[in-house]
Amino acid sequence: MNKERIAELTRIASEVRKDIIRMVGVARSGPVDAPLAIADLLVYLYWEELLVLADRQQRNDRDRFLSGSANGTPALYAVLARRGFFEREELWHYKRLGAMLQPLPDFARVPGVDAPCVLSGSELSIAAGIMESLIRSGSESRVYCLVGESDCGNLDFWLEAESIGAKKYGNMILLLVLRKGENAEPYPAATAIYEKKFVEAGWDVNFADGHDFEEMAGTFAGLCEKGQGPKVVFISVKMGKGLSFAELSDAKYSKSLGAQEMDRALEELEAESNGG
C-alpha cells in the first residue's frame, strides 16, 4: 500500500470519526469510545478489503460483514453512509423514534447490513450459518465477522469456534477486536490464551494493529495464502482513538457525549485533519 493511499484512508477515517461524534452528539446518546476505536478498521475493510457495492447490495457474490460489536454500531453507520449505502442525512436521526438508524442495526431496514447484531449470543454463530448456506450454494463469498473480547469469555463462542474449525470454513474471517494492553503493550494479557485456543480449534491466527493501515493491508493480503481452515485476526485497538480526552478516560465515554464535549471533540478532530 503506497503512502498516497494510506493518506487517503487516514483522511476518510478522520471524516468518519467526525460523523461519529456528530451523530452521537446530536442524539445525546450513544457510545463514543468503541466506535472511534474500530473506525480505522471499518474504513480499511470497506475501502480495501470487502467485495461490496453500494449500488448492488443484493449481489449474491458479495462478501458478508457481520458486526457483533453493539457499542461500535455508530462507526458502522458512519462508514456505510460515507461509502454510499445511504444518505449521510440519516446519521443525524440516529436513535430517534422511527429513524432508520436504531441503536442496533435493523438488517431489514439499513442498506448494507447483512445480519442483526445480537447481544445474547455470539455473532460468530450467525456467521457460521451464513457460511454454511453460502457453501451449499457453491458461493465463494467470504464472511467477515467482528467480535469483541467479551465474546472470549463465553463458552458458546468457543464451541462455535471449534465447530467452524472442524468444518474448515476457509472463507470465514473472524476479526477479534482487543483493547491495547496496559503499559503500552499491543495486546491484552489474555491474548496468548486465546491464540492457543484458536490454534487448537484449527484456526489460523493473525495479528494487526487496528490503527495502522499498512500493517492491516499486509495481514489481510497474507490471509489468502494461508491454509484451508478459518482465519482469525487479532486486531489491537485503542478505545476512543483520535480524541485525546476520550483516549485518557475511556470508561466515561462509553455512554454518551455532552454538547460541550461534542464541540471540543470536533475542534480537535478538525485541527488534526488540517494538520494542526
Added chain:
Amino acid sequence: MADNTNISTWQAFCEFIEDYAKNDPDFIFISLRDKLGGFDFPNLPPEKLIHCATNDPNAILNAAGLALDGRKPWISGSSSTLVSRSYGQIREALAIPNLPVRIAVYDGGLSMGRDGASRLITEDIAVMRSMPNMGVMIPSDSFTLAYTVERALKCSGPVYLRLGQTPVPLLTADNEQNYRQAGARILREGSGVTIVTCGIMGHEALKASVILEQQGISAEVLECCSVKPLPEQALLASVRSTGCCVVAEEHSRIGGLCSAVAECLSETYPVPVKFVAIEDQFVHSGTPAELREYYGLTWKEIVNAASQAWALRRR
C-alpha cells in the same frame, strides 16, 4: 406415508418432513442430536440435515444465519432448553428481524412427564406467544400436523410448533373436513357451550361433549391449532351462537390459549369463560396420564367447567 391413526405428533412430524424434504430442493433441517426425541430421520437425505455439534443457543443463531442467506430452515429440539436457554437468541436473531425459521419441539406439554419440573416447561406457549412476529401452532393429531406444517411453511416469519410424544388417534374419522377458518376447525357442532381446545386436549373435549350431551348441554368443540394468530372469526362465530366458552389446554392457565381466547372475547364479545389448564405452579414427575389426572386436564374437568359456564350464560 404410513397409517398415522395412532401415533404421536412428533412421529407424524418426522414422517411428514421426510416426505416433504424429497420434493423441496431448498429444504434444510438443523438437528441438535443424532437422534431426536427417540425418533430419527432414516430417510432424510444427509445434505438436507445439519447436525449441530454445539448447543441450542448456537443452533438458533446458525438457523438465523441460514435464513439470512434466503433459506427457510427447520430446527428441532427440547422445549425446555430451546425456550429457556435460547430465549434471547430466538428473540434477537429470529423474532426481531422476522426471519423464517421454524422451531419444532418434540416434548411439548406433559408428554415427557417422567422428566420433572426442570424439563417440563408448561409456560412455553406464553413465552412464545408474547413475542412479536412469532407464530405459535399446536397440532392435535397427524391430520392437523400436516395442516400446521404446511401452514408453517408458508409463514414469512418465525413459527413455534409444539409437538408431543404421546400416541394419539385421529380426532375425527371425518378427515375430509378442512379448516374452513384459518387455524381452526369444528370437531363437533353444538349450541349450548363452546369448548376451545388445542393439542392433546381435543380428545378430552370430545369425550366431555358426549357426557354433556347426556346432561342436556349441547357442546360445540372448536379446535384451534393456531394459537397465534388466533382464529378469531371462527371463535366469535361459535361463541355468538352458544353464549359461553370453556378453554382446555395442556399449558399454564397464564399466557396460552386460555389467555388468547379471554383477550379476544373480553374485547369483542364478553361471555362467561372457564379455563381447564394447569394452575400457576411447576409440575411434578409422573407418567403423562397420571399428570393429566393430577393437574385436572381430563374430560371430567371440562364437563364441570362447561356446566358452570353454561349456567352463567345470559338466557
